[in-house]
Amino acid sequence: xxxxxxxxxxxxxxxxxxxxxxxxxxxxxxxxxxxxxxxxxxxxxxxxxxxxxxxxxxxxxxxxxxxxxxxxxxxxxxxxxxxxxxxxxxxxxxxxxxxxxxxxxxxxxxxxxxxxxxxxxxxxxxxxxxxxxxxxxxxxxxxxxxxxxxxxxxxxxxxxxxxxxxxxxxxxxxxxxxxxxxxxxxxxxxxxxxxxxxxxxxxxxxxxxxxxxxxxxxxxxxxxxxxxxxxxxxxxxxxxxxxxxxxxxxxxxxxxxxxxxxxxxxxxxxxxxxxxxxxxxxxxxxxxxxxxxxxxxxxxxx
Amino acid sequence: xxxxxxxxxxxxxxxxxxxxxxxxxxxxxxxxxxxxxxxxxxxxxxxxxxxxxxxxxxxxxxxxxxxxxxxxxxxxxxxxxxxxxxxxxxxxxxxxxxxxxxxxxxxxxxxxxxxxxxxxxxxxxxxxxxxxxx
Numbered sequence: 001x002x003x004x005x006x007x008x009x010x011x012x013x014x015x016x017x018x019x020x021x022x023x024x025x026x027x028x029x030x031x032x033x034x035x036x037x038x039x040x041x042x043x044x045x046x047x048x049x050x051x052x053x054x055x056x057x058x059x060x061x062x063x064x065x066x067x068x069x070x071x072x073x074x075x076x077x078x079x080x081x082x083x084x085x086x087x088x089x090x091x092x093x094x095x096x097x098x099x100x101x102x103x104x105x106x107x108x109x110x111x112x113x114x115x116x117x118x119x120x121x122x123x124x125x126x127x128x129x130x131x132x133x134x135x136x137x138x139x140x141x142x143x144x145x146x147x148x149x150x151x152x153x154x155x156x157x158x159x160x161x162x163x164x165x166x167x168x169x170x171x172x173x174x175x176x177x178x179x180x181x182x183x184x185x186x187x188x189x190x191x192x193x194x195x196x197x198x199x200x201x202x203x204x205x206x207x208x209x210x211x212x213x214x215x216x217x218x219x220x221x222x223x224x225x226x227x228x229x230x231x232x233x234x235x236x237x238x239x240x241x242x243x244x245x246x247x248x249x250x251x252x253x254x255x256x257x258x259x260x261x262x263x264x265x266x267x268x269x270x271x272x273x274x275x276x277x278x279x280x281x282x283x284x285x286x287x288x289x290x291x292x293x294x295x296x297x298x299x300x301x302x
Numbered sequence: 303x304x305x306x307x308x309x310x311x312x313x314x315x316x317x318x319x320x321x322x323x324x325x326x327x328x329x330x331x332x333x334x335x336x337x338x339x340x341x342x343x344x345x346x347x348x349x350x351x352x353x354x355x356x357x358x359x360x361x362x363x364x365x366x367x368x369x370x371x372x373x374x375x376x377x378x379x380x381x382x383x384x385x386x387x388x389x390x391x392x393x394x395x396x397x398x399x400x401x402x403x404x405x406x407x408x409x410x411x412x413x414x415x416x417x418x419x420x421x422x423x424x425x426x427x428x429x430x431x432x433x434x435x436x
Contacts, residue, residue, distance in 0.1 A: 035351055170349070178346040185352060201309050202350030222314040229312065273407070280407070284312040 005068040007032050007154050007189045008053065012062035014213075015048050022048040024213035025062070030206075032153075033186045037200060037207035037221075038193040039291050045213040046193040047087075050158050053191075054084060066154070080109065083147035087159035089139045093132035097125050097142060101149070108150040115179055119145045123171070137168040144172060148180050155180055157192040161199060169199055177203060197288040204287060209294050216294050225284040228293060229265040233257045233272045234279040242275075244268065249296050260285075260293055303331055303339075307348050315350055319358035324367060327378055330430030338368060338376040 008030035015023040023045040030036045040046045051057040052064050055071040055078070064071060071078045091100050097120075105111040120127060123141040125134075134142065140160065147155060155176070161169040181188050194200055201221075208218045219227070228248075235255050242257065244250050247268055249260040261268050265282055272280055285293060303326050307315050326332040338359070345352040359376050362368045368376045405415045 033353070035353075173349055174346045177349065177352060178342055181345070181352045182342050185356070199349075202307065202315065202348060202354070205351060205353065225309065226312065226314075282312070283310045286309050 005032075006030060006065075007034075007067060008036075008191060009065040009068075010049070010053075010062070011064075013049065013052060013059055013064060014061035015045075015052060015057060016060045021213050023052070026210065026213065026215055028208050028215065028218060030189060030191055032189055034205045035181075035190040035192070035200075035203045037197070037204040037287070038191060038210065039195065039197055039207055039287075040193070040210035041195070044210045046210060047158055048213075049210070050084075050156060050191075050193060053156065054079070054082075081152055082154035082156060083150060083152040084156045085140070085143045085147050085158070085160045087162055089143040091131040091134075091139065091142070093130065095131055096127065097129050097131065097134075098127035100131055100142060101127075101146060104146040105149065110150055112149050112151055115151075116145060116149045119148070119175065119179060122175070137164050140164060140172065141168070144175060148175070151183055153187045154189045154191065157190065157194070159194055160192065161194065161196055169196070173199055173203065195291075197291055198286060201287050207287065209291055211294070217290075217297065221287060224287065224290055227263045228285040228290050229261045230283055230285055230289070231257075231259040231261055231265060231268055231272065232279075232281045233259070233275075233277040235275065235277050239275060244271070248293065260296065262297070305344070305348060307350060316354050316358040316361065319355065320361050320365075323358070323362055323378075327367060329426055330432075332378050334378050334380045336378050337374075338378065340375050 006029045008028070010026055010028050013023050013026045014021060026045070026049060038046055038049070048057060052059050053066055053071060055075050058072065066078045067081055069078050092103075095103065101116060119141075123138070123145070125138060125141060125145075131139070131142070144160070157176075161172055164172065176190065180190070190203070192200060192204075197204075204221045206218070206220050207224070209216045217224075233256070235257075238255050239257070242250070242252070244257075244259060246264055247259045248262040251258040257272075259268055259272075261282075269280070269282060303322075305319060305322055307318055309315070311318065313321075323332065323338065327334075332338075341352055341355045341359070345355050348355075359368065359370070363370060363376070367379060369379050370376050402415070410418070
């Protein structure tokens with residue numbers, strides 16, 4: 001089949017709101033079967049990008065392809081193969097949970113009733129409840145059921161867990177892993193935008209950090225954790241002169257030094273060992289810490 | 303068996319799982335013929351991508367530690383290593399080197415290091431004996 005066609009291909013995407021470039025020349029590719037993280041601060045352009053994928057916004061410039069198709073021209077073909085969970089979920093308030101799911105199913109060719117029953121039970125949602133009486137967490141759960149039951153090839157999640165309590169967040173992610181990913185792994189792609197990165201850490205294969213509408217960093221998660229490391233050293237006496245110009249960041253507090261390494265942790269460790277520290281530790285940065293550190297990276301680039 | 307994943311260890315998650323399963327096999331926590339957890343519940347429990355677990359199992363299968371029986375799942379193989387003796391020793395030497403370097407930096411001397419190796423060997427032998435005698 002079209003296994004070689006990337007599920008998402010964005011090239012030089014630009015979207016302007018008046019004079020403001022919300023997205024400014026963004027390029028990224030998501031291959032089938034991957035879980036792709038899309039990280040950025042508030043206002044970095046994440047939601048604008050996602051809206052361009054779904055033809056909720058038209059790009060000002062550049063191209064967007066989903067399953068190799070143009071979402072503007074082939075809107076139905078694209079949308080029938082994906083599902084979307086936004087951060088703010090809205091349903092018709094007069095409908096019950098049951099009505100809402102039937103309504104959503106009526107737009108779909110395929111609807112897995114077993115998954116629906118499973119998830120309703122798991123989330124303890126009452127099918128007879130009116131959607132206007134649901135909490136924010138329950139609304140998100142209902143939206144997730146609506147997104148997973150059609151078993152789409154692409155699941156687009158835009159800040160899906162913000163504003164939810166930790167237990168609901170955990171269940172949400174377990175559901176994405178369990179119920180969604182358990183199908184044919186080659187055709188279950190997740191594109192998730194979030195700033196609650198630590199929760200999705202284990203799920204993310206590859207990610208892009210976007211900053212002011214531009215791509216700042218795109219990497220495989222394992223490679224990123226290998227490249228960015230934090231080294232902590234403690235010396236017997238406050239070291240007089242540390243030559244660590246090639247470190248990404250150096251923080252010194254008396255006898256203790258904390259260093260951020262960008263792919264050169266071995267050399268830096270070697271330098272520090274020569275100074276005979278009392279204690280020397282090295283750990284990987286989590287994706288969340290890499291995201292925070294990417295601010296430093298930006299300064300280093302300019 | 304209970305797995306633990308640490309994103310800060312610098313080791314890819316799938317390799318952490320590979321090591322933990324090999325460790326469990328060496329320590330007798332997992333015996334030959336025993337099943338490994340299936341992919342989906344383990345992925346949900348650890349909240350990691352299913353592909354990560356699948357990759358770990360594929361790696362273990364490549365190393366000859368486990369075997370997949372279609373429709374039944376993954377099982378620990380008999381501990382006949384598929385590697386011949388020199389290869390096995392070379393693999394082991396690389397691991398020992400790391401420990402030696404570590405010992406040097408922690409200022410653990412030769413005698414203490416050797417004593418520690420003996421102690422660890424005893425520990426594992428006791429553990430697997432105790433399992434056998436269950």
